Amino acid sequence: MAITETATIDSHLIPVLEEVSDPEIPVLTVLDLGVIRKAVEENGVIKVRLTPTYSGCPAMDVISDDLKAAFKKLGKEVEVELVLSPAWSTDWISEEGLQKMEAYGIARPLSETADKDVLLGNAKKVTCTNCGSTNTHLVSQFGSTACKALFKCDNCQEPFDYFKCLK
Amino acid sequence: MKQNKNLYNYIIGIADNSLILAQRLGELCGHGPTLETDIAGTNISLDLIGQARNYYQYAAKVQNEGKTEDDLAFLRLENQYRNVLLVEQPNEHFGYVMGRQYLFDVFHLMFLSEMLQSKDETLAAIAKKGIKEVSYHKRFSGDWIKRLGDGTEESNHNIQEAIDELWAYTDELFDQTEADKAMIAEGIGVDTSKLKEKYYEEVSILLKEATIEVPERKYFIKGGKKGVHSEHMGYILTEMQYMQRTYPNMEW
Numbered sequence A: 001m002a003i004t005e006t007a008t009i010d011s012h013l014i015p016v017l018e019e020v021s022d023p024e025i026p027v028l029t030v031l032d033l034g035v036i037r038k039a040v041e042e043n044g045v046i047k048v049r050l051t052p053t054y055s056g057c058p059a060m061d062v063i064s065d066d067l068k069a070a071f072k073k074l075g076k077e078v079e080v081e082l083v084l085s086p087a088w089s090t091d092w093i094s095e096e097g098l099q100k101m102e103a104y105g106i107a108r109p110l111s112e113t114a115d116k117d118v119l120l121g122n123a124k125k126v127t128c129t130n131c132g133s134t135n136t137h138l139v140s141q142f143g144s145t146a147c148k149a150l151f152k153c154d155n156c157q158e159p160f161d162y163f164k165c166l167k
Numbered sequence B: 001m002k003q004n005k006n007l008y009n010y011i012i013g014i015a016d017n018s019l020i021l022a023q024r025l026g027e028l029c030g031h032g033p034t035l036e037t038d039i040a041g042t043n044i045s046l047d048l049i050g051q052a053r054n055y056y057q058y059a060a061k062v063q064n065e066g067k068t069e070d071d072l073a074f075l076r077l078e079n080q081y082r083n084v085l086l087v088e089q090p091n092e093h094f095g096y097v098m099g100r101q102y103l104f105d106v107f108h109l110m111f112l113s114e115m116l117q118s119k120d121e122t123l124a125a126i127a128k129k130g131i132k133e134v135s136y137h138k139r140f141s142g143d144w145i146k147r148l149g150d151g152t153e154e155s156n157h158n159i160q161e162a163i164d165e166l167w168a169y170t171d172e173l174f175d176q177t178e179a180d181k182a183m184i185a186e187g188i189g190v191d192t193s194k195l196k197e198k199y200y201e202e203v204s205i206l207l208k209e210a211t212i213e214v215p216e217r218k219y220f221i222k223g224g225k226k227g228v229h230s231e232h233m234g235y236i237l238t239e240m241q242y243m244q245r246t247y248p249n250m251e252w
């Protein structure tokens, strides 16, 4: 599973990483989200590099604790380091992750230009996760968490979250 | 050693702007005029706290006295905070909240865009991360400035009042302390004097679009960057530091 060209992950650690999910979007594993930049075993110590989605994302502390707990179950020593650079981008969410997200009720991020258009309320491009219509409108640029905006569908009337593009 | 002291002070100045503005926005949690603006305000606050944490962690490392980010955020005295006076101004009404936000966001985005070029890798990385967030902040506050200015007679009056008053604090954004000057000379700090003209130009364009009169002011109020704060600061710190002072070394 290629997360991005720059993430280095030992294949034998993948099953463990797949058990750790984002506490705010529990259907996504940390691998789906693309926040693991490195996970390698060196001399019996597992070294993980984690990057935050947003600077103030409160999920990061939880993810870091969950990673430690998951590897400790295997009796391994683990070091988690938080890195800021290169900055996380929504491009790092895997296609599988995007599909899980949509099934969960969060619309996937659009391209940078389209994202700007919809967040300024200038275009109807976000697809409703309930009925598939693009007859939707922005309710709030900020949603239940920093990474999401709130939309409403004018076809089925359901409100839903949209994952904002971050590049 | 001298360079470290300057770097520490430089980082603290940037961090305090984010922290104190975040604290002001945090006061509104649960009190926003609508659910959406309430959530937006706290989201912006959270972004700023996240950025401040990155700066304080770095400052603690540079200082190398065994202090943590919490010590720096919560256990300094009033005159040790180096934030600009603008960010500590109170939430008088929604016009002040958005006015303060917009006047800071425009500066903040320009500042971070320049800090990308910093020779200091950590500062450049924090900037890279923050820029994306702050562009959302500016989009949100700028939108509200237009909506309030071009809204009803009452909303126009209120936002005009806020802009008139807050304008007095904008000049300090471009003031340079000794630490700032030293860091600019090292290629680490942002030369804010180069941003000033662009800043007033951008803000004026939006204000005019929002049918808000651009204030004409001859004198400006400043002091925060030197640790001389307005009367509001003590109250902010009392509330913000309460938990750490009452239960020393507490952690979440």
Ligand SMILES: [Zn+2]
Pocket: A128, A129, A130, A131, A132, A133, A153, A154, A155, A156, A157, A158
């Ligand atoms: Zn729908």
